[in-house]
Amino acid sequence: MAKKSKIKAGGNSNVGGVDLAEVERLLAFMEKHGLEEFEYAGGGVQIRLKKPGVAAVAAPRVVLSAEPAYQATHAAPSSASHSRAPEPAVGADLHVIKSPIVGTYYGSPSPGADPFVTAGSKVEAGQVLCIIEAMKLMNEIESDVAGELVQIYAENGKPVEYGEPLFAIRASGKK
Amino acid sequence: MFRKILVANRGEIALRVLSACKELDIRTVAVYSEADRHALHVRFADEAICIGPPRSSDSYLNIPQVISAAEVANVDAIHPGYGFLSENANFAEVCEASHITFIGPSPEMIRMMGEKDRARVEMGAAGLPIIPGSDGAVPDEDAAKRVAAEIGLPVMIKAVDGGGGRGMRMVRTKRELIPAFQTARAEAQQAFGSPNVYMEKLIEHPRHIEFQVLGDKHGNVIHLGERECSLQRRHQKVLEESPSPVLDPGTRQRIGKQVVEALAKVGYSNAGTVEFLRDASGHLYFIEMNARIQVEHPVTEMVTQVDLVKAQIRIAAGEKLESAVGKFDFRGHAIECRINAEDPETFVPSPGRITAFRVPGGPGIRIDTFLHADAIVPPYYDSLVAKLIAHGRDRSEAIARMHGALDGFIVEGIKTTIPLHKRILAEPDFVAGKFDTHFLDRLTAKGKA
16 A cells, blocks of 8 residues: 655745755655655656655556466566565575565664664564564564574565565574 | 556466456456465466465464455455455455455445355345245244144254264154154263254255356345356265256246246346256255355356356446446356366376366367466475366367366376266266265265275
């Protein structure tokens, strides 16, 4: 679901040109509020910023190629409410934690609080890594291995589906 | 009208619902298990969300996963298809509580029709003919004689706590009655720990006749004619047709009117099918109601030109029947062959990968299927893979078209029941419209060496 926000600015913008510093500020504003699309108009300037992944859904072209269906890459029609990260290239020693449920991913216990983990965090088996909200219930997702958290795939506030990769952990041997 | 609908199903019915949504300009969301990752319903929907591993109980039947997917995708409504969660009153209630419209009857109606005893009592009270029976245990021999006289022979004596064909006795003559009553009680005591038996009229040479209904949320109910589904194997329908070759116009009109009145009385809305058994003398008896769209709905669609799934969506969105359905009439005859991924003689399931695929076409031919070249038929789900429907101006034209269509339907890589259907259509009794619900079991037993 794209959250859209339109704001009319006051009369302080440059005339005609694009103030890049202003654009940077707008991008930071979008990031801070988790916006995917943003339109800004004022003083003769109109700016529209759109994050990649929120593609306009054209009529999906389904190609039933000569390749066997089970080998073809998942021809996912782009999903405005759900951008799935491509399957990460995972090293042999990396353990990928996948979402066990459909829901909304949150990296922190509450808005504004510190995230549960960051890249580089040492994690224990059973440690809570994130929350996935489903049907108004906050489900704590625990690590099933101990080790170093190498990568976080999911994005805060974004939907995740069953089986979607969330974290990569370099396991330290002991479960 | 809804903006976005989630289809909580898979296979051919998911595709059916997707196409109805597309015609109504409604965005679609598919859900799928990992086994269906490359399925057509996933690829044809506007959005798709993986909800679990292959097993149905972990995916398509998993209510929290389905509802969660509906919430993250921000849908207005869910269409449950048939099977899976379509007659789960709890699921319908969860949808309501989540402010998502469930496209189907109300939870109360689903519950009423799901409890078969209760449905029989309610429909009987609402005026439908029900199978005469003792309505409870027959306490002693005197009661047995009295009830048998009321119902009229032949009767079935069945264990109240029973099943599996045990504690059941058929009684055709007065002389047999008391000995049968005593033996049935003894058997019931042995098998189920209770000697209680009840009595029910035995329907001889039964034919399965069902009426398609639609109701709106404003109290209006109509029927769209009947289908005959007597060709069943082990109580699974194999072939259906409309109209029934044996129903006369007078009975059709009378029963149709009773059905509409009964459902209006209980306040039924959305799609449903009222099922009857017809005995050898032409009497129809209500047996149960299915509170959902059914597998064989295309047969009615071909004869009436009404799109039942679009009607369901419109009704759920609040439209009255006159706009959700519009005017229609009954034209010609339609037959549907359910094609399963099974060996046509042993009926052993045959999942796998399709290696060659060609669908028939031409006048009056319709195919509802999720199969295509290189498609995978997973082993985890129902074996129905295609519905082949033929329509003609009359029954013999429909049969002739079905012959040609079956000959022209090529599916290789898996086994299908196409050969069984060719056999059925060649049977003189089928062509003559002379069959009952035992016909197919007899035919398939015959073929065994």
